[in-house]
Amino acid sequence: MVHRISTERVKDLNGIDQIVLRNSQGASAKVSLHGGQVxxxxxxxxxxxxxxxxxxxxxAPKVIRGGIPICFPQFDSCGSLEQHSFARNKIWTVDESPPSLPAKDSSGKSFVDLLLKSSEEDLKCWPHSFELRLRVCLGADGNLTLISRVRNINAKPFSFSFAYHSYLSVSDISEVRVEGLETMDYLDNLCQKEQFTEQGDALTFEAEIERVYISSPSCVAVLDHERKRTFVLRKEGLPDVVVWNPWEKKSKSKSMADLVNDEYRHMVCVDGAVIEKPVTLKPGEEWTGRLEIIVVPSSFSSEGLGF
Incomplete structure (x- = not known):
């Protein structure tokens, strides 16, 4: 069976280019050159x-609250870098000469390759020369895959953290459970990053949560009971998982003025990330982080998801 795939370049309301990926089944993904953000x-x-x-x-330069922002070179605020750092606020370019990737990351898929290089402005707050490449793929089955490559073109080593800050759409946060993180250690950002161990058989939501699960499994599932669907996140090169929902009080604070009414109830962030032990690259070295998100009916057994 031949699957027709296509890409299209459009502009958003602010005149910023976006790449629209489509497959023959009618699924689509839209990637903005502002931040390389899905x-x-x-x-x-x-x-x-x-x-x-x-x-x-x-x-620009304000990032959209939602989608999948790219957090690089820092996830938390540190020194002169703002929280989630600057890659998500930059205008990326379409990469006309991307490096070769395995066939699984291109064959039969609609995809776009984007590139971000360090600018003079970036070097003032983070003095390291880099190239950050991002491939966004939409499969014939509708699966979404993001592959990032960071190359050190600096004269000395540097370290960084990274996250795909994935805002998943859910029916109601109280109907959501996250599986695959049982017995995992996590850093609780609401308790000065104190370390705890997950005790439940699944993570559910009754208040604000902001946790970094460290050395987590390669597969995590987000079950939406009301919609009877499950997001399955498979990751490589991303040892940590961030789980976040601001809940009511924080979502109505001045720092989150771009959330309205009870929108916090319809989102959950589950990020493939590398945070607890930052990546260190020597000159010329490259790091790759890969995240695939698929959607399956919630009747799909978690035992079959590779936990």
Whole structure:
């Protein structure tokens, strides 16, 4: 069976280029050159799978609240770097000469390759020369895959952290459970990064959560009971998982003015990340981080997901 795939270049309301990926089944993904951010991912029925705030404008240099922002070279705020750092606020370019990738990351898929290089402005706050490449793929089956490559073109080693800050769209946060993190150690950002061990057989939500699960499994599932669907996240080169929901009080604070009403109830962030032990690259070395997100019916047994 031949699967027709396509890409299209469009502009958003602010005149910023976006790349639209489509497959023959009707699924689509939209990637903005502002931040290299996936801002939309729809299944073959046209249902949006990623959360985006209705108040998010996405006008540069302000990042859109939602989708999948790229957090590099820092996840937490550190020194002169703001929280989640600068890659998500930069205008990327389409990479016309990307490095070769395995066939599984291109064959039969609609994809785009983007590139971000360090600028003079970046070097003032983070004095390291780098190349960050991102391939976003939409499979014939509608799966979404992101592959990032960071290369050190500096004269000395540097270290960085990284995250795909994935805002997943859910029916209601109280109907959601995350599986695959049982017995894992985590750093609780609401308790000065104190370390705890997950005690439950699944993670559920009754209050604000901001945790970094360290050395986590390569596969994590996010079950949405009401919609009877499950997001399955498979990751490589990303040992940590961030789980975050701001809950009511924080979502109505001034720092989150781009969330309205009870929108926090319809989102959960589950990120493939490398945070606890940053990556260190010597001159000329390269790191690769890969995240694949698929959606399956919730009747799908978690035993079959590779936990």
């Amino acid at each position: 801002v939309s991912w729809r299944n073959d029925r046209g249902e949006e799978l990623l959360f985006a705030s209705t108040k998010a404008k996405g006008k």
